[in-house]
Amino acid sequence: MNFLEERIQKDGIVKEGNVLKVDSFLNHQMDITLFEKMGEEFKRRFAGKKFDKILTIEASGIGIACIVARHFGVPVVFAKKTKSVNIDGEMYIAEVESFTHKCRNQVIVSKKFISEGEHILIIDDFLANGCALQGLISIVKEAGASVDGIGIAIEKGFQVGGRMIRNLGYHLESLAIVDAMDAETGSITFREQ
Numbered sequence: 001m002n003f004l005e006e007r008i009q010k011d012g013i014v015k016e017g018n019v020l021k022v023d024s025f026l027n028h029q030m031d032i033t034l035f036e037k038m039g040e041e042f043k044r045r046f047a048g049k050k051f052d053k054i055l056t057i058e059a060s061g062i063g064i065a066c067i068v069a070r071h072f073g074v075p076v077v078f079a080k081k082t083k084s085v086n087i088d089g090e091m092y093i094a095e096v097e098s099f100t101h102k103c104r105n106q107v108i109v110s111k112k113f114i115s116e117g118e119h120i121l122i123i124d125d126f127l128a129n130g131c132a133l134q135g136l137i138s139i140v141k142e143a144g145a146s147v148d149g150i151g152i153a154i155e156k157g158f159q160v161g162g163r164m165i166r167n168l169g170y171h172l173e174s175l176a177i178v179d180a181m182d183a184e185t186g187s188i189t190f191r192e193q
């Protein structure tokens with residue numbers, strides 16, 4: 001088991017409805033020493049790749065993306081969630097369905113912050129059905145930039161997102177892939193990587 005899998009095993013809580021709670025170290029209280037290790041690991045997994053920017057989505061992607069960004073020496077842009085916006089031409093906009101909150105949001109990024117030809121690394125905390133990622137990918141495409149890497153802390157391998165994103169040909173690296181979890185027993189099974 002790698003360092004993140006060990007931490008999930010120790011402190012993660014399996015909830016009904018296929019939700020893994022990791023709020024004691026990842027997305028509410030944040031263990032920055034752990035984030036540093038995640039940054040190092042992403043740097044290793046994307047060795048040789050040159051990124052201009054990291055793109056993430058608020059709120060829980062931001063902390064991780066900021067620490068990862070220190071390892072790549074690039075700025076972080078985060079997509080903002082909003083109920084609805086007037087399309088005034090200044091923003092890239094995508095529709096995203098929230099897995100945890102069961103609602104649809106628009107996510108927006110100012111056109112000032114992603115430019116044509118840029119190489120983007122997308123970072124997020126979870127990958128479940130892939131809606132958040134699809135939204136971010138569509139924003140990068142609209143900008144004429146390219147998604148050269150996608151780094152995820154925890155992929156829930158039993159949901160469709162990971163397969164879909166890999167089938168589209170993206171270089172997706174998930175530090176921990178949960179293949180099965182059981183709310184009754186609390187057991188979590190990781191995919192061998």
Ligand code: 5GP
Nearest residue numbers: 018019020099126127128129130131132161
């Ligand atoms: P997706 O769009 O891939 O279905 O879901 C990704 C987003 O949903 C992530 O940004 C994350 O915030 C949230 N999410 C999905 N599954 C879980 C989960 O099991 N636990 C937590 N804490 N968040 C999740």
